[in-house]
Amino acid sequence: MSLADKMQQLVGAPGVIAEIPSCYGARHVPGIARLRIPTFRITNGPVGVGQNDCVPVNTPNLPRAAMMSTASAKATALPSAMAVAASFDRAVAAQFGDVIGVESRNRALHVLEGPGLNLARVPQGGRNFEYLGEDPFLTGAMGVAEIRAMQK
Structure with a gap:
């Protein structure tokens, strides 16, 4: 996993780091297809x-x-x-x-906070x-x- 991949998994708010594709928000972390890491939804x-x-x-x-x-x-x-x-x-x-x-x-949600x-x-x-x-x-x-x- 590259540094950019690791950073993408940590970034929750769009536009925090310009080089990393934005997440849909803190409740959606896009997966990394080439590493077979699925999208994570909360x-x-x-x-x-x-x-x-x-x-x-x-x-x-x-x-x-x-x-x-x-x-x-x-x-x-x-x-x-x-x-x-x-x-x-x-x-x-x-x-x-x-x-x-x-x-x-x-x-297809993975985590329910309740x-x-x-x-x-x-x-x-x-x-x-x-x-x-x-x-x-x-x-x-x-x-x-x-x-x-x-x-x-």
Whole structure:
């Protein structure tokens, strides 16, 4: 692997280093075909697949590309994780996880950054909507149901 190849794998923002082809953003690292290193795709995930995360239609070898528009892949707008936890129903958490898992697989994503399992203890926390609440037992029970559904 050349120095330029190594640098390309590290660069996340377009135009940081002029000599290296730009990535699609921090959530998409283009592969190096001659070294058989595949493209690596990440999406934010606590409340569903990010619609603009690393899924350009013209990406080579992207399965199910026909399902995507030219602007970005469409994804389901899901409620906040805390709203799901407020149901106290593991089946609801599993349905939530199932939607996220199916949409992630359909977009050939490699990493899903979710669910958020932090405890929402500080009301002014800016990411509390991503968490399942402040109860550790409820967070664990709902999180397990969601993760199992994502992975099936």
